Amino acid sequence: MGLPNVSGDLSAEMEVDAFRRLFPLRFYERHLSESIRPDARPLGRARDTTLALGAVASADGSALAKIGSTTMLAAIKMEVMSPSTDSPDEGCIAIDFHMPPICSPIVRPGRPVEAAPVVSKQLSDTILSSGMINLKELSLVSGKAAWMAYLDIYCLDADGALFDAALLSAVAAFSHLQIPIVSLNDDGKIVVVSEEGEGGKLDKEPVNKEKRKLTLRSLPFSLTCILHKNYILADPTAEEESIMETLVTVVLDSSSRLVSFYKPGGPVLAYTSAVQDCVALTRQRVKELKKILDEAVSGMEID
Amino acid sequence: MMEIDRADGRTPNQLRPLACSRNILHRAHGSASWSQGNSLSFFWFWSHGSAGDTKVLAAVYGPKAGTKKNENPEKACIEVIWKPKTGQIGKLEKEYEMILKRTLQSICILTINPNTTTSVIVQVVHDDGALLTCAINAACAALVDAGIPIKHLAVAICCCLAEDGYVILDPTKLEEQLRFGKVNKDLCNTNVFEHSGKFYSIAENQIAQEIDIISRETLGNWDVNGAWKRPFSSHPKVLDLQT
Numbered sequence: 001m002g003l004p005n006v007s008g009d010l011s012a013e014m015e016v017d018a019f020r021r022l023f024p025l026r027f028y029e030r031h032l033s034e035s036i037r038p039d040a041r042p043l044g045r046a047r048d049t050t051l052a053l054g055a056v057a058s059a060d061g062s063a064l065a066k067i068g069s070t071t072m073l074a075a076i077k078m079e080v081m082s083p084s085t086d087s088p089d090e091g092c093i094a095i096d097f098h099m100p101p102i103c104s105p106i107v108r109p110g111r112p113v114e115a116a117p118v119v120s121k122q123l124s125d126t127i128l129s130s131g132m133i134n135l136k137e138l139s140l141v142s143g144k145a146a147w148m149a150y151l152d153i154y155c156l157d158a159d160g161a162l163f164d165a166a167l168l169s170a171v172a173a174f175s176h177l178q179i180p181i182v183s184l185n186d187d188g189k190i191v192v193v194s195e196e197g198e199g200g201k202l203d204k205e206p207v208n209k210e211k212r213k214l215t216l217r218s219l220p221f222s223l224t225c226i227l228h229k230n231y232i233l234a235d236p237t238a239e240e241e242s243i244m245e246t247l248v249t250v251v252l253d254s255s256s257r258l259v260s261f262y263k264p265g266g267p268v269l270a271y272t273s274a275v276q277d278c279v280a281l282t283r284q285r286v287k288e289l290k291k292i293l294d295e296a297v298s299g300m301e302i303d
Numbered sequence: 304m305m306e307i308d309r310a311d312g313r314t315p316n317q318l319r320p321l322a323c324s325r326n327i328l329h330r331a332h333g334s335a336s337w338s339q340g341n342s343l344s345f346f347w348f349w350s351h352g353s354a355g356d357t358k359v360l361a362a363v364y365g366p367k368a369g370t371k372k373n374e375n376p377e378k379a380c381i382e383v384i385w386k387p388k389t390g391q392i393g394k395l396e397k398e399y400e401m402i403l404k405r406t407l408q409s410i411c412i413l414t415i416n417p418n419t420t421t422s423v424i425v426q427v428v429h430d431d432g433a434l435l436t437c438a439i440n441a442a443c444a445a446l447v448d449a450g451i452p453i454k455h456l457a458v459a460i461c462c463c464l465a466e467d468g469y470v471i472l473d474p475t476k477l478e479e480q481l482r483f484g485k486v487n488k489d490l491c492n493t494n495v496f497e498h499s500g501k502f503y504s505i506a507e508n509q510i511a512q513e514i515d516i517i518s519r520e521t522l523g524n525w526d527v528n529g530a531w532k533r534p535f536s537s538h539p540k541v542l543d544l545q546t
Contacts, residue, residue, distance in 0.1 A: 118398045121394040264401060
């Protein structure tokens with residue numbers, strides 16, 4: 001394989017796969033000039049998204065979200081704790097994002113991944129600031145007991161757009177969440193009422209009669225785009241992210257208000273038109289995701 | 304624009320006084336300190352900093368031979384280490400490291416010294432709001448002091464979006480936390496500055512635009528006669544880096 005000259009037809013001298021590995025940027029630019037990507041998607045389209053609620057039976061709320069190959073498993077466990085003194089009638093949410101070595105060849109056991117704490121913090125910020133959950137709903141007995149929701153998201157397959165899939169799985173898990181029934185026993189402690197023993201020794205009435213769901217306002221949905229020269233690629237794969245490094249993540253809520261616009265550096269600068277295009281692409285994507293979530297939730301309720 | 308009262312008496316568009324100093328650490332290849340706040344005198348500058356003062360110290364070591372495992376050996380690599388003032392390194396520090404790394408990589412000319420690593424260590428001396436912006440400015444000044452080849456300077460400013468929709472620049476920690484909720488640093492980093500008698504408004508996500516300072520009308524884009532096609536956002540009153 002000699003060095004290809006710039007103007008020549010390179011595919012004649014080298015196999016496509018070899019060219020893709022050796023000159024990834026040129027490979028992509030050949031596709032982008034035809035407004036298509038190697039996986040035959042148009043530039044503004046996201047990958048196929050599926051959602052499955054209740055994936056973890058032992059958790060109080062869980063969801064498995066797949067965007068293309070990127071797979072995220074979210075699970076929520078609820079625990080009773082005493083609320084802090086400055087907010088005695090508010091519960092608490094703890095969000096953590098994990099990237100176990102199964103998800104990607106880049107992640108090695110024992111070495112912490114750079115991306116994991118960043119996505120984790122982004123998720124916490126987005127979920128808490130979007131106002132999706134009213135923390136007062138998580139209160140049980142004002143000043144004494146409140147719910148602590150531990151949301152853990154595990155990445156099972158990291159193929160780009162990790163934040164999008166993680167946020168989708170988190171929102172779906174909260175939509176699926178059912179708060180367990182608890183009662184107050186003699187010592188004044190809250191105990192979880194188990195499913196089986198109905199005729200058990202309940203000294204007092206349960207604090208909440210039946211399992212209830214949280215009322216979620218303004219669900220946040222996001223879309224990550226890559227900026228490269230004057231192209232905007234929606235929902236990148238891991239290969240695209242590693243070649244073209246400028247990422248923009250836009251989070252809108254279900255009434256299309258901007259929750260977050262996140263562009264952490266990168267070689268390409270975003271002009272106003274690029275910003276507006278990214279937001280417009282996200283708006284479209286929010287409609288798609290809302291539909292998918294509604295279908296998944298109504299599918300669960302039928303059962 | 305509505306007038307609001309800020310705790311320290313600044314107007315919404317007013318920044319705190321800036322101070323920059325270079326070549327502070329003699330063993331580092333380059334170093335700079337950046338502070339935004341009420342540094343009353345040179346001696347204050349060297350002390351902890353008064354209550355209304357965000358101060359960051361940045362040191363640059365490099366270029367050193369070799370790159371890390373997952374980095375591209377055909378380019379130079381930038382490594383950022385963020386040291387908080389107190390406490391352990393957590394997710395916030397990791398996020399700042401990632402943002403700084405990507406920002407600095409976009410301003411450095413990475414093809415000049417391939418297969419090398421330049422380490423930028425950022426030490427928070429005092430945090431009173433606008434911490435990441437202070438760090439970006441300090442890191443850029445430290446890179447300049449070290450002589451790392453860069454395309455242009457990176458400058459940053461923090462602005463805070465309040466619930467009522469008005470914007471204040473360079474918030475203090477109290478403003479960030481209490482009145483205005485979360486700082487939205489990535490959405491609107493903007494500033495206004497004066498150059499050659501004309502006034503310009505700049506934002507992180509767009510090219511500089513000339514404005515009429517009295518009527519605040521936008522007069523058009525300004526790209527330094529075509530020489531500067533990138534947006535720049537910071538205090539253009541970047542102080543003289545004393546030689």
